[in-house]
Amino acid sequence: MSRIYWDSMLFIYMLEANPTFGPKVHRILNQTVNRGDTLSTSVFTIGEVLTGPRRRGSVSGVDAVRKYFLSGAIEILPFNELTADLYSSIRSTSRVSQADGIHLATAAESSVDIFFTNDHTLRKLSIPGIKFFADLDGKII
Numbered sequence: 001m002s003r004i005y006w007d008s009m010l011f012i013y014m015l016e017a018n019p020t021f022g023p024k025v026h027r028i029l030n031q032t033v034n035r036g037d038t039l040s041t042s043v044f045t046i047g048e049v050l051t052g053p054r055r056r057g058s059v060s061g062v063d064a065v066r067k068y069f070l071s072g073a074i075e076i077l078p079f080n081e082l083t084a085d086l087y088s089s090i091r092s093t094s095r096v097s098q099a100d101g102i103h104l105a106t107a108a109e110s111s112v113d114i115f116f117t118n119d120h121t122l123r124k125l126s127i128p129g130i131k132f133f134a135d136l137d138g139k140i141i
Helices: 008-015 022-035 043-055 059-069 081-093 098-109
Strands: 003-006 038-042 075-077 114-116 132-134
Touching: 003 008, 003 098, 008 022, 008 043, 008 059, 022 038, 038 043, 038 098, 043 059, 043 075, 043 098, 075 098, 081 098, 098 114
Parallel strands: 003 038, 003 114, 038 075, 114 132
Antiparallel strands: none
């Protein structure tokens, strides 16, 4: 059993039914569930995913996102003092955005096995605590 980390975009692609990437994300989710892996993400992801429905003024969309993340199907990882220290280390040595730094630090602090992202630049990084990076086609780096 592996701990699989998704960055925010995978959830957004899936929940907003992105026609290009949504089916790929559903395939990854099905494989994760079938293997009995743990799907995880940062508490920060909830805020990022809630932004779209809020911008659209969709109360039902906000409620659906909250319900999804609180369903227990996803391990919500905290951003704590240890994560903050790791975040500063990642940001000081890599040219990543603040949001990406939060995701990377959260995943690394929790020692995830695979970090799934659609961001080609993130997959090129070597971050202690993250064993592998993977893209939406399942290529593991």
